[in-house]
Amino acid sequence: MQEFSSSRSPFLRATLVAGSLFAVFASLSAGSAGAQTSLPAQSRYQPAANMANPWQWASFPVENFRGYSSGFGYRQSPMGGPSQEFHYGLDIAAPEGSYIRNWWQGEVVEIINDARCGVGLAIQSGDWEHIYCHMKGSVESHRGTLYLVDRSGGLQIRKGQVVAAGTRIGRVGMSGRTNGPHLHWGLKYGGQWVDPAVILRAMYDSQRQRSLPSSW
Numbered sequence: 001m002q003e004f005s006s007s008r009s010p011f012l013r014a015t016l017v018a019g020s021l022f023a024v025f026a027s028l029s030a031g032s033a034g035a036q037t038s039l040p041a042q043s044r045y046q047p048a049a050n051m052a053n054p055w056q057w058a059s060f061p062v063e064n065f066r067g068y069s070s071g072f073g074y075r076q077s078p079m080g081g082p083s084q085e086f087h088y089g090l091d092i093a094a095p096e097g098s099y100i101r102n103w104w105q106g107e108v109v110e111i112i113n114d115a116r117c118g119v120g121l122a123i124q125s126g127d128w129e130h131i132y133c134h135m136k137g138s139v140e141s142h143r144g145t146l147y148l149v150d151r152s153g154g155l156q157i158r159k160g161q162v163v164a165a166g167t168r169i170g171r172v173g174m175s176g177r178t179n180g181p182h183l184h185w186g187l188k189y190g191g192q193w194v195d196p197a198v199i200l201r202a203m204y205d206s207q208r209q210r211s212l213p214s215s216w
């Protein structure tokens with residue numbers, strides 16, 4: 001948790017982001033984002049509680065958490081060399097094969113398969129987009145629809161599928177540009193990259209007020 005307190009500015013951003021989520025949640029509650037019918041049942045029955053504690057339905061994105069191996073921001077290239085690069089996400093180390101869980105209910109808008117991210121997913125939840133990289137499995141096309149298929153993990157995720165928070169959506173692998181098993185987790189709000197560690201901190205603070213889920 002050290003990187004959460006490494007500088008003051010993330011907390012300022014956390015305030016902004018948390019404030020923004022109130023707006024997002026309000027729009028979801030009003031049904032204007034079209035997602036009301038698939039919200040968790042509890043949130044349909046307790047909208048007031050949700051507004052007071054907007055992060056309680058968020059899921060930590062990986063099982064078997066082992067630590068944060070690389071934070072959001074400038075860093076040396078992990079592949080060596082003198083160059084600096086901006087790391088648009090948080091690397092969460094976990095043993096290869098650990099299940100990845102969907103952070104927030106949303107729609108799978110992209111099945112990724114490229115040299116950098118490897119096999120991955122992008123999920124849209126209102127104004128938020130969450131990206132998962134270096135997963136196990138392969139990308140396959142059936143009748144014009146893309147799927148992430150991880151047969152030994154028992155998973156098949158379809159582009160366009162709506163997935164609930166906490167759903168297992170893949171497993172930690174070594175695909176793409178990585179030198180060790182971890183989940184690269186990226187977050188965007190309104191098209192702008194956000195430091196995922198700030199969000200995890202807000203989730204932790206929010207969920208600590210209630211009983212802690214086992215994933216913490």
Ligand SMILES: [Zn+2]
Binds near residue numbers: 089090183184185
């Ligand atoms: Zn990364």
